[in-house]
Structure formats: C-alpha cells, structure tokens
Amino acid sequence: MVSTTDSSQLSERSLYLFKALVEHFIEDGTPVGSRTLSKDSNLNLSPASIRNVMADLEDLGLLHSPHTSAGRVPTAKGYRLFVDSLLRVNDLKSDEVQKIAREMAPDNDYSSLMQRTSSMLSNITQLAGVVMLPRTTQSKLRHIEFVSLSTNRVLVVLIVNDREVQNRIINTDKTYTTSELQQISNYLNDIYAGKDLTAVRASILDELEKMKEEVNQSMQSAIEMAQMAFNNDGTQNEGDDLLFSGQTNLMDVEELCDVDKLKKLFETFNQKRDILHLLEQAINADGMQIFIGEESGYDVLDNCSVVTSPYEVDGEILGVLGVIGPTRMHYERVIPIVDITAKMLGVALNLKN
Amino acid sequence: MVSTTDSSQLSERSLYLFKALVEHFIEDGTPVGSRTLSKDSNLNLSPASIRNVMADLEDLGLLHSPHTSAGRVPTAKGYRLFVDSLLRVNDLKSDEVQKIAREMAPDNDYSSLMQRTSSMLSNITQLAGVVMLPRTTQSKLRHIEFVSLSTNRVLVVLIVNDREVQNRIINTDKTYTTSELQQISNYLNDIYAGKDLTAVRASILDELEKMKEEVNQSMQSAIEMAQMAFNNDGTQNEGDDLLFSGQTNLMDVEELCDVDKLKKLFETFNQKRDILHLLEQAINADGMQIFIGEESGYDVLDNCSVVTSPYEVDGEILGVLGVIGPTRMHYERVIPIVDITAKMLGVALNLKN
DNA sequence: ATTTAGCACTCTCCTGTTGAGAGTGCAAAG
DNA sequence: CTTTGCACTCTCAACAGGAGAGTGCTAAAT
Numbered sequence: 001m002v003s004t005t006d007s008s009q010l011s012e013r014s015l016y017l018f019k020a021l022v023e024h025f026i027e028d029g030t031p032v033g034s035r036t037l038s039k040d041s042n043l044n045l046s047p048a049s050i051r052n053v054m055a056d057l058e059d060l061g062l063l064h065s066p067h068t069s070a071g072r073v074p075t076a077k078g079y080r081l082f083v084d085s086l087l088r089v090n091d092l093k094s095d096e097v098q099k100i101a102r103e104m105a106p107d108n109d110y111s112s113l114m115q116r117t118s119s120m121l122s123n124i125t126q127l128a129g130v131v132m133l134p135r136t137t138q139s140k141l142r143h144i145e146f147v148s149l150s151t152n153r154v155l156v157v158l159i160v161n162d163r164e165v166q167n168r169i170i171n172t173d174k175t176y177t178t179s180e181l182q183q184i185s186n187y188l189n190d191i192y193a194g195k196d197l198t199a200v201r202a203s204i205l206d207e208l209e210k211m212k213e214e215v216n217q218s219m220q221s222a223i224e225m226a227q228m229a230f231n232n233d234g235t236q237n238e239g240d241d242l243l244f245s246g247q248t249n250l251m252d253v254e255e256l257c258d259v260d261k262l263k264k265l266f267e268t269f270n271q272k273r274d275i276l277h278l279l280e281q282a283i284n285a286d287g288m289q290i291f292i293g294e295e296s297g298y299d300v301l302d303n304c305s306v307v308t309s310p311y312e313v314d315g316e317i318l319g320v321l322g323v324i325g326p327t328r329m330h331y332e333r334v335i336p337i338v339d340i341t342a343k344m345l346g347v348a349l350n351l352k353n
Numbered sequence: 354m355v356s357t358t359d360s361s362q363l364s365e366r367s368l369y370l371f372k373a374l375v376e377h378f379i380e381d382g383t384p385v386g387s388r389t390l391s392k393d394s395n396l397n398l399s400p401a402s403i404r405n406v407m408a409d410l411e412d413l414g415l416l417h418s419p420h421t422s423a424g425r426v427p428t429a430k431g432y433r434l435f436v437d438s439l440l441r442v443n444d445l446k447s448d449e450v451q452k453i454a455r456e457m458a459p460d461n462d463y464s465s466l467m468q469r470t471s472s473m474l475s476n477i478t479q480l481a482g483v484v485m486l487p488r489t490t491q492s493k494l495r496h497i498e499f500v501s502l503s504t505n506r507v508l509v510v511l512i513v514n515d516r517e518v519q520n521r522i523i524n525t526d527k528t529y530t531t532s533e534l535q536q537i538s539n540y541l542n543d544i545y546a547g548k549d550l551t552a553v554r555a556s557i558l559d560e561l562e563k564m565k566e567e568v569n570q571s572m573q574s575a576i577e578m579a580q581m582a583f584n585n586d587g588t589q590n591e592g593d594d595l596l597f598s599g600q601t602n603l604m605d606v607e608e609l610c611d612v613d614k615l616k617k618l619f620e621t622f623n624q625k626r627d628i629l630h631l632l633e634q635a636i637n638a639d640g641m642q643i644f645i646g647e648e649s650g651y652d653v654l655d656n657c658s659v660v661t662s663p664y665e666v667d668g669e670i671l672g673v674l675g676v677i678g679p680t681r682m683h684y685e686r687v688i689p690i691v692d693i694t695a696k697m698l699g700v701a702l703n704l705k706n
Numbered sequence: 707a708t709t710t711a712g713c714a715c716t717c718t719c720c721t722g723t724t725g726a727g728a729g730t731g732c733a734a735a736g
Numbered sequence: 737c738t739t740t741g742c743a744c745t746c747t748c749a750a751c752a753g754g755a756g757a758g759t760g761c762t763a764a765a766t
Contacts, residue, residue: 033758046710051759069717069758108506108522143500147512153461157510157518159500165510167518169461248623251616259612263604270601386729399739404730422729422746 010060014053017041018062019086021054022074026328029254031071076293076327079305083290083331090332092340100124100337104344106351110164114243117321117345122246125334127325128269131345132279133241134318139164139197144188146181146225154181156229160197170228176221184222192226201230242272242279253326255303268300279320282308288339293327303327307334309342313350321345363413367406370394371415372439374407375427379681382607384424429646429680432658436643436684443685445693453477453690457697459704463517467596470674470698475599478687480678481622484698485632486594487671492517492550497541499534499578507534509582513550523581529574537575545579554583595625595632606679608656621653632673635661641692646680656680660687662695666703674698 010018020041024032032040034047034054041050054072057063062078065071074082092100103120107113114131121129143159152175158166176184192200207223247269250256256265268274278296282289291306301324308322321342323334363371373394374385385393387400387407394403407425410416415431418424427435445453456473460466467484474482496512505528511519529537545553560576600622603609609618621627631649635642644659654677661675674695676687 031758035758047758048710048712048760049708052709055760065759067717067758068715068760069756071758108524142502145498145500145510147496149495155512155518157498157512159508159510165508165518165520171461248616248619251612251619257612259604259610259615262612262615263601266601266604384729388729400729401731401740402738405738408731418730420729420746421731421744422727424729 010057013043014057015086016043017050017053018057018078019082021063021072022078022082022086025073026330029328031066031073033071036071074327076295079292079327080295083292083335087331087335089336092333092336096124096337097340100341100344104341104348106348113345113348115245117341118243118245121321121323121338121341122249125323125325125329125337126246126249126252127323127329127334128244128246128250129321129323130245130275130279131243131321132276132283132319133243135241141192141195141197141200143193144185144226144229146176146185146229148176148178148181151175154225156225158229168229170225172225172228180221184225187219187222188226197230200226204230242276244269250325255326255328261300261303264300265304268298274298274300275324278306279308279322282306282320282322283310283317286310288335290331290335305329305331307331307338309338311342311345311349313346318346318349363410366396367410368439369396370403370406371410371431372435374416374425375431375435375439378426379683382681384419384426386424389424427680429648432645432680433648436645436688440684440688442689445686445689449477449690450693453694453697457694457701459701466698466701468598470694471596471598474674474676474691474694475602478676478678478682478690479599479602479605480676480682480687481597481599481603482674482676483598483628483632484596484674485629485636485672486596488594494545494548494550494553496546497538497579497582499529499538499582501529501531501534504528507578509578511582521582523578525578525581533574537578540572540575541579550583553579557583595629597622603678608679608681614653614656617653618657621651627651627653628677631659632661632675635659635673635675636663636670639663641688643684643688658682658684660684660691662691664695664698664702666699671699671702 017037021032021037024036024040034050037054038045038047038050054063057078058065058072061075062081063072064075064078066073100120103116104113107116114133118129118131121127121131123129139160141158141160143157145157145159147155147157149155149169152172154170154172154176156168156170158168160166192203195203204223204226208227211220211223247266250265251262256262278291278298278301282291288307288309290308291301293305294302296304296306303326304324305327306322306324307329308320310317310320312318322338325334370390374390377385377389377393387403390407391398391400391403407416410431411418411425414428415434416425417428417431419426453473456469457466460469467486471482471484474480474484476482492513494511494513496510498510498512500508500510502508502522505525507523507525507529509521509523511521513519545556548556557576557579561580564573564576600619603618604615609615631644631651631654635644641660641662643661644654646658647655649657649659656679657677658680659675659677660682661673663670663673665671674691676691678687
C-alpha cells in the first residue's frame with residue numbers, strides 16, 4: 001500500500017467536493033453527476049468547474065465512472081480517504097446507546113450473551129453482524145468430572161476458564177462404578193485443577209511413562225482415564241468460534257442483489273474460514289479496523305466493507321466483533337455502533353469474573 | 354382435502370401421459386407442450402390428441418398453463434398425485450448408500466452426529482437439509498454437579514438423558530466451598546438421579562414448603578441450590594432444536610431465484626418457528642411425509658416441497674429430518690435418501706445407548 | 707488564471723414495433 | 737376416437753428511436 005493518498009495533496013475545495021460526493025452517493029446509491037453536486041454543495045460553482053475537479057479526483061483513483069454518462073462513484077481508495085480523513089462520526093443518540101446497553105445486559109449465560117451481541121449488531125445496523133468468540137489459547141482447567149453412562153461408556157465434563165463447559169464421551173475398557181469415578185475425578189482435580197490444558201496434556205503423557213513402573217491401581221485408572229479425556233482433538237471444532245447474524249439483511253442491498261454473488265457471499269459466511277482470517281488480522285491492529293471493498297483481499301467481499309473492533313477485558317484482547325455490509329454503508333453510524341458494542345461487551349464480560 | 358384425485362378416475366393413458374409430463378418437467382424445468390410430449394412418450398399419438406388429454410388434466414386441477422402458448426406445468430395437486438400414485442422410487446446406488454453410511458458413522462459426539470446428518474442430507478441432494486433434534490419431553494436427570502466459580506457464583510452442570518449436558522450459572526447468596534458443593538450435589542444426586550426433570554421440579558417446590566419447618570442446615574442449602582438450578586426456564590432456548598444446512602443450495606434453483614422470495618425463505622429458516630411447526634406435523638404421521646408447495650400452508654414455501662421422515666430408536670420416535678427444495682425436485686431420488694438417512698440415524702443413535 | 711457557457715458526443719434506459727416460435731383450442735375430416 | 741388444418745394468442749428476442757443524463761473540450765468571460 002504505497003500509493004496512500006494524502007489528503008493534503010488535494011486542495012481544500014477538492015476534498016470538500018469529494019466528501020459531498022461520497023455522502024451523496026452513500027445516501028442515494030446512484031452515481032453522482034456534476035450538476036447534482038453543483039446544487040448539492042453550497043459552493044457556488046458551475047457544473048463545469050466541478051467536472052474539472054471530478055476529473056482530477058478520478059485521475060487520483062478516488063472516483064470511478066461506471067460509463068460515460070453516469071456520474072461518478074467512489075472507489076475503494078476513495079472510501080478509504082473518506083473514512084480516514086473526512087468522515088465525521090456521529091455521536092449515537094442516547095436512546096440508541098440505551099438500546100444497545102439493554103440488549104447487552106450482563107447475563108450469566110455466556111454463549112447467549114455473545115449470540116445476542118451479534119444479533120443486536122445486525123438489528124441495529126440492518127447489516128450482517130459477526131462476533132468472533134474468544135480464542136481459547138490459554139485454557140485453564142477448572143474442574144473435571146466423570147459420569148458413568150452405560151457399560152464401558154463414560155461422560156467427561158471439563159470446565160475450562162470459568163465459563164466454558166466441554167463434554168465428551170469416552171469408551172473405557174472396564175465399567176467403572178460411580179464411586180470409582182468419583183475417586184478418579186477427585187484425584188485429577190487435585191493435581192490438575194487450575195493448570196493450563198496443554199500443560200495438563202504434557203503432564204499426562206509423562207505420567208503414562210512413569211506408570212509402567214508403578215503399581216498403584218487406582219492411580220493407574222485415573223491416568224488412563226485422563227489420557228482419554230484430554231487426548232481428544234484438543235481444541236473444539238474449528239468452526240465454532242464465529243457467530244453470524246442478520247445475513248439476510250444483505251439481501252436487501254442493491255449492490256449485492258445478484259443471486260450469484262449473494263450465494264458466494266453466504267457460502268463464505270458458512271465456511272467461516274475466510275472471515276476468520278480477516279478478523280484475525282483485525283485482532284492485531286489495535287482499535288477499530290475497517291476493510292473496504294477489495295482491500296480485504298477476498299473477491300467475495302469486493303463490494304463489501306467490514307467494520308471491526310476488538311473487545312477486551314482488563315486490557316487483554318479476547319476477540320473481535322463487527323459488521324459486514326456494502327461498501328456503500330453509513331460509516332458515520334456503523335463505526336460508533338461497532339465501537340461502543342465492543343466496549344460494552346468488554347464490560348459485560350468483565351462483570352462475569 | 355376433500356378433492357382428492359383418485360388415480361382410478363383417470364384413464365390409463367391419461368395417467369401415463371401425466372406421468373411423462375411431470376417427469377419431463379422435473380428434468381427440464383420448462384413447461385411441456387403437446388408436441389414435446391407426443392415425441393417424448395412412445396405412444397404414437399398426435400399432439401392434438403395429447404392436447405385433449407392435457408385439457409382434461411387441466412380441468413382436474415393437475416396441470417396449469419403459465420400462459421396461452423407455454424405448455425403445461427404440474428400443480429401442487431398434480432405433484433401430489435404423481436408422488437402418491439405414479440412415482441417409482443429408485444433404489445439408491447450402493448455407493449450412495451455407502452456414502453451416507455460413512456457420513457453417519459456412529460460417533461460419541463451426539464451433536465456432531467446430528468450436524469453431520471443435516472449437512473450430509475444437503476450435500477447429497479444439493480438441496481437444504483434439516484434435522485429436528487429429539488424433543489426433550491421426558492428428560493431423566495442423570496447427574497447434577499456444582500462447581501464454584503467465584504464469589505457467589507456457582508456453575509451447575511446437569512446431565513440429562515445420558516447425552517445432553519446443560520450448564521447454567523447461578524448466583525448464590527453465600528459462597529460455598531468445594532466440599533460443601535460436593536455434599537450438596539451428592540445429596541441431590543441421591544434423591545433425584547434417574548427421575549424425570551418435571552418431577553424433580555415439582556418435588557423441589559414441595560421440599561421448599563416443608564423446609565420452613567425443618568432446620569437441617571445443609572439440606573436447606575441443597576434444596577435452595579436445586580431450586581435455582583432447576584428453576585430456570587425449563588427447556589433450553591426454543592430455537593436450538595433445528596439444524597439447517599445447505600440453504601445456499603436453494604439459491605441455484607431457478608424457481609426461487611427471486612431475491613425477495615429467497616430472503617423471505619431464509620428468514621423463515623432463521624426464525625425456525627414455522628418449519629418447526631411443519632416438522633411437528635410430520636412427527637405424528639407415521640413414516641415419510643411430503644409437503645408439496647401450498648399444501649404446507651406457509652406462503653413462503655409455495656414453490657417448495659418438504660420431504661420428511663421421522664427417526665426412531667427402539668420404536669420410539671425421537672425426531673424428524675428431511676430435505677427442503679423446490680416442488681420441482683427429483684422425488685425419486687430424494688425420497689429414498691431421506692428415508693434411509695432417517696433409518697441410519699436411528700441406528701447410529703441406538704448404538705450409543 | 708480561473709471559471710463558465712456552449713456544444714458535440716456518448717452511453718444508458720425506456721418504449722414501441724416487429725417477426726419468429728411455440729402452443730393452444732376448435733371444427734371438420736378420417 | 738383420432739387426426740389434420742387453421743386461426744389465434746402469447747412470449748421472447750431483436751431492433752430502432754428518442755429522451756435524459758453526463759461528459760470532455762474549447763472558447764469566452766471574469
């Protein structure tokens with residue numbers, strides 16, 4: 001990205017007109033011509049003069065003409081300039097802030113909170129909302145519990161990080177009684193509770209080695225059980241960490257109205273992978289990050305912008321959330337919404353510790 | 354539904370031609386004219402004769418002309434006759450059966466099995482798949498466990514019906530130690546394990562009444578905890594019992610290619626409610642159930658058919674699964690697929706007990 | 707040195723027309 | 737009962753023409 005357009009390269013007037021054009025286009029959706037702009041801006045300039053300016057802006061790659069007689073439209077680069085240097089973000093109306101706050105009332109149910117956050121984002125913006133769940137990089141084991149299901153089948157319940165409950169079923173070679181399982185889980189809780197999951201796994205493998213020498217029956221069972229419990233493909237299913245909502249809102253957007261493009265877009269959502277990559281980029285940038293059109297690097301998102309913000313608790317970034325919509329979106333509204341939502345989610349999560 | 358069209362009302366030849374027409378239309382998607390049908394069927398009839406037959410069929414409400422010069426198309430009633438009396442279901446190729454079987458290998462992870470079933474349905478049919486999870490009408494409590502999270506906050510883990518794990522967080526008025534919680538859960542497990550959830554709730558309310566007189570401290574705590582644990586809005590979130598997949602496949606279907614209709618359809622999927630009602634109807638009918646077009650009673654499904662089959666374990670119906678696609682679908686393929694999938698799901702679930 | 711007016715030009719989009727093609731229904735003949 | 741013949745209807749694609757919008761360029765005005 002060398003060709004950054006510095007707003008100082010342009011005259012005051014050009015910038016003013018450019019801003020007016022973008023705003024008009026965002027409102028209308030139709031390419032803006034010189035005549036319209038002449039009336040729209042309260043500079044008293046004739047269409048002809050404005051044409052000259054527009055031609056310059058087009059040369060700089062900020063505008064684009066769909067065809068000879070169609071007025072002009074901002075390019076991705078144009079939106080970038082607009083968002084970075086010209087946009088004046090609206091303060092949210094207090095009733096909107098309250099609406100957000102209401103939806104995000106802290107809730108003991110963690111996953112429901114996240115889900116509601118996503119829906120709220122899509123509802124309030126009338127675009128698609130997305131929340132990336134906290135990456136469970138460091139998972140502290142809180143508690144482990146075994147429940148006998150039937151012959152040779154045992155349910156393992158792992159409580160991780162105070163909020164997440166994982167459960168899996170393992171097949172054992174013998175049938176355990178409830179009290180045996182109780183003993184085993186007591187034993188494992190004693191040594192492993194509070195430790196990191198990866199550390200636990202490593203330790204278990206160690207113990208398995210040592211075990212060959214020892215003969216302590218009950219401990220042997222315990223370690224075997226633990227091995228099976230934790231051996232499982234470590235992380236949970238890869239696709240489980242992205243919550244979309246309001247995708248259908250995008251079906252109203254004219255720019256995306258082509259069924260074929262929509263299909264590709266929806267499939268991208270379903271696969272989650274690409275969006276996940278994108279959001280991972282956003283997690284590192286501190287503060288809000290906006291991907292405009294082709295900037296994202298994904299073809300399907302060519303006519304889309306993604307407005308993201310990381311959310312954090314105690315200064316630690318847990319994840320990212322955001323909104324996906326057409327490049328022609330009301331940034332001045334969407335940006336503060338995403339911003340405040342991220343902050344409020346941080347607060348809501350904080351209250352839970 | 355009084356106006357059932359008995360296939361015996363129609364001449365052999367009419368039926369034959371009707372069948373040919375429907376098959377042709379399902380293949381092609383374009384209205385079928387007399388000329389086409391004359392060549393297509395190997396009866397040696399002139400287009401004119403066929404026109405007469407077609408006019409009769411139209412009078413009976415089995416066919417419909419989009420316009421004067423457009424050939425004819427089956428109505429919902431027509432499809433109904435076709436599916437009920439004329440359709441010869443294909444046996445699935447053995448490699449397809451194997452493919453299904455492979456996807457539905459029994460798996461300790463219950464929810465993953467259900468999810469894979471849904472995806473598999475949509476993959477193999479190239480339509481939308483849906484699985485309704487077992488209704489938890491009678492939920493036997495298997496095990497209850499408390500884990501202290503932080504001051505005044507306790508995580509409750511309920512294991513229900515051997516496979517389902519529910520967890521919720523409750524706020525307590527005092528902070529419990531691990532061993533206190535242990536005691537409480539031991540106590541509750543002793544009296545409630547194996548009982549029905551609704552019975553448990555009732556019993557707890559009873560105990561709360563009695564409690565006023567008694568003074569047993571630890572038992573009092575236990576009951577209070579239990580009350581909070583079970584008091585929660587009984588069932589899990591209402592929308593959590595329907596698994597869709599492959600919705601985007603429907604975007605390829607010509608009949609639904611209108612963005613507006615698609616949007617409504619997708620919103621119906623997201624709300625789940627209507628589809629849930631439909632599937633609930635299907636759960637009662639024994640065996641497969643097919644809703645064709647307007648029959649479903651939901652406007653959004655006007656151009657859609659829903660092919661469903663209940664799945665059962667030990668003769669008990671647990672839920673329903675099926676496929677949603679355009680009325681113009683390859684019933685002869687979809688029907689056996691849904692059928693066999695339901696059976697295999699039953700088997701896979703059975704192996705888990 | 708800008709800004710503006712004038713003008714020729716281009717492109718889209720809407721509208722109307724036309725003809726081909728497909729399919730129908732009906733009446734009369736086989 | 738089936739077929740032939742025929743007039744009729746309707747869609748669809750292609751084409752043409754005109755209105756409208758907007759442009760770029762040049763020359764005049766400020």
